[in-house]
Amino acid sequence: MFKKLNITCDEATTICDKNQYGEASFFDKIKIQIHFLKCKICALYTKQNMLLTKAYKSKGASDKVKSSSLCMSQEDKEKLRKELEKLNTQ
Secondary structure, eight states, X not given: OHHHHOOOHHHHHHHHHHHHTTOOOHHHHHHHHHHHHHOHHHHHHHHHHHHHHHHHHHHHXXXXXXXXXXXXXXXXXXXXXXXXXXXHHO
């Protein structure tokens, strides 16, 4: 039973990555927590991975807000399309 709970660092990082996307099972989460008791490097990797994920998510959320305010109106799009058609026919 305990041999199943003993995982390598490679397996721990894989579980960590799966956990970031909500794909890790309950048993995987138990295995990784046991691994963290003996391996501080993997625990640090997980903390850094979570920090990067938060940073990317917050950056992406702020970009969506900015991009929605920079969209062209339908009227402007139509004017641009007509101008491009004029240039293509010349």
